[in-house]
Amino acid sequence: MKIERVDLQRIKIPLTAPFVTSMGLETHKECILVRAYSGAHVGFGESVAMDVPVYNEEDVDTVWYMLEKYLIPQLFSREIEHPDEVSQIFSWMRRNQMAKSALEGAVWDLYAKMNGMSLSQALGGTRKTIDVGVSIGIEPTIDKLLARVDGFIRDGYKKIKVKIKPGFDVEPIRAIRHTFGPDVPLMADANSAYTLADIDLLKQLDDFGLIMIEQPLGHDDIIDHATLQRELKTPICLDESIHTVEDARKAIELGSCRIINIKIGRVGGLSNAKKLHDLCAAKGVPVWCGGMQEVGIGRAHNIAIASLANFTIPGDTSPSHRYFTEDVVTPMIDFVSPGVLAVPTGAGIGYTINEAAILRALVQHKSYYANQESTTTVIPNW
Numbered sequence: 442m443k444i445e446r447v448d449l450q451r452i453k454i455p456l457t458a459p460f461v462t463s464m465g466l467e468t469h470k471e472c473i474l475v476r477a478y479s480g481a482h483v484g485f486g487e488s489v490a491m492d493v494p495v496y497n498e499e500d501v502d503t504v505w506y507m508l509e510k511y512l513i514p515q516l517f518s519r520e521i522e523h524p525d526e527v528s529q530i531f532s533w534m535r536r537n538q539m540a541k542s543a544l545e546g547a548v549w550d551l552y553a554k555m556n557g558m559s560l561s562q563a564l565g566g567t568r569k570t571i572d573v574g575v576s577i578g579i580e581p582t583i584d585k586l587l588a589r590v591d592g593f594i595r596d597g598y599k600k601i602k603v604k605i606k607p608g609f610d611v612e613p614i615r616a617i618r619h620t621f622g623p624d625v626p627l628m629a630d631a632n633s634a635y636t637l638a639d640i641d642l643l644k645q646l647d648d649f650g651l652i653m654i655e656q657p658l659g660h661d662d663i664i665d666h667a668t669l670q671r672e673l674k675t676p677i678c679l680d681e682s683i684h685t686v687e688d689a690r691k692a693i694e695l696g697s698c699r700i701i702n703i704k705i706g707r708v709g710g711l712s713n714a715k716k717l718h719d720l721c722a723a724k725g726v727p728v729w730c731g732g733m734q735e736v737g738i739g740r741a742h743n744i745a746i747a748s749l750a751n752f753t754i755p756g757d758t759s760p761s762h763r764y765f766t767e768d769v770v771t772p773m774i775d776f777v778s779p780g781v782l783a784v785p786t787g788a789g790i791g792y793t794i795n796e797a798a799i800l801r802a803l804v805q806h807k808s809y810y811a812n813q814e815s816t817t818t819v820i821p822n823w
């Protein structure tokens with residue numbers, strides 16, 4: 442297949458509720474949507490980079506820059522047989538995983554549509570439905586957190602993940618266990634807010650039967666995590682530290698974690714996510730699909746990858762209404778039964794694009810053509 446045209450659309454949508462983590466406060470979702478065209482077909486991708494580089498080094502502008510300067514021209518210069526080639530073509534460029542993933546994801550959707558397959562099928566997924574959990578930000582008080590947890594348990598979420606940070610860790614977890622009992626599938630995500638100096642505090646979390654503690658230490662660390670894992674009963678799950686299949690191999694060999702959170706964007710796309718999944722399956726390490734508060738296109742990609750067999754732990758792919766009053770796909774992604782999403786069977790991502798919603802959220806649009814000049818529309822950012 443030859444990619445003839447690529448469109449980038451920068452959108453900004455308010456979140457239904459502010460999201461606070463140890464990294465800061467988010468009130469809006471801002472991201473880039475990608476369309477890749479070939480013949481009569483179009484595939485959709487989404488960049489998950491945040492508006493500020495607090496989670497990884499990329500942001501919305503660096504993704505746009507990389508796509509425009511390197512990734513789109515590189516793709517135009519080649520004919521490809523299979524989307525696995527895209528990450529190979531991009532591999533000479535260091536990092537910028539989320540930029541690479543945004544375009545690669547559009548090519549995967551395009552490929553699946555051209556071949557009349559669902560994205561899940563194209564990736565080798567086997568699940569018809571996926572179990573999902575919820576990621577709850579840091580609330581101003583423990584009582585407010587308990588009220589939110591109560592609501593999400595009632596909604597049927599299969600896993601409750603709470604964000605923790607120094608000063609908001611052992612007590613909120615203790616309160617959740619005290620109020621809702623030992624059977625709630627509970628975990629904590631620190632987004633790298635601790636160091637080994639906090640080992641005594643982190644060991645206290647062992648009392649609460651957490652499914653895992655996600656990324657307690659440095660965003661770039663696997664050594665101290667191995668030391669910590671030796672001291673903890675609770676499995677450590679790595680998120681920020683894993684950018685490549687090799688990172689995962691080393692972390693597993695060192696004993697830095699017992700579980701891995703796979704985010705398609707963080708590992709440079711669906712082909713790498715699948716390879717990482719396969720490595721973990723071979724090593725007996727369970728994986729789950731993390732989230733970056735994606736709008737519907739990225740969310741649909743998450744559902745497709747989570748349909749692979751070793752995604753045995755509920756992921757962070759909540760229904761659209763958990764984040765937005767309006768999504769870029771229609772109908773909005775929702776449960777088929779409490780805590781369960783259906784894996785679409787239609788071609789590609791399997792959801793219809795809500796063009797009107799995209800237009801309402803649009804900040805900037807640019808079209809790139811393999812054989813022509815690019816055209817830009819800048820919409821004033823209100």
Ligand SMILES: O=C(O)CCC(=O)c1ccccc1C(=O)O
Binds near residue numbers: 759
């Ligand atoms: O609901 C979601 O999409 C997951 C939210 C979440 O936890 C998160 C959101 C933005 C950046 C990092 C993380 C994380 O998993 O650490």
Ligand SMILES: [Mg+2]
Binds near residue numbers: 655
């Ligand atoms: Mg995380």
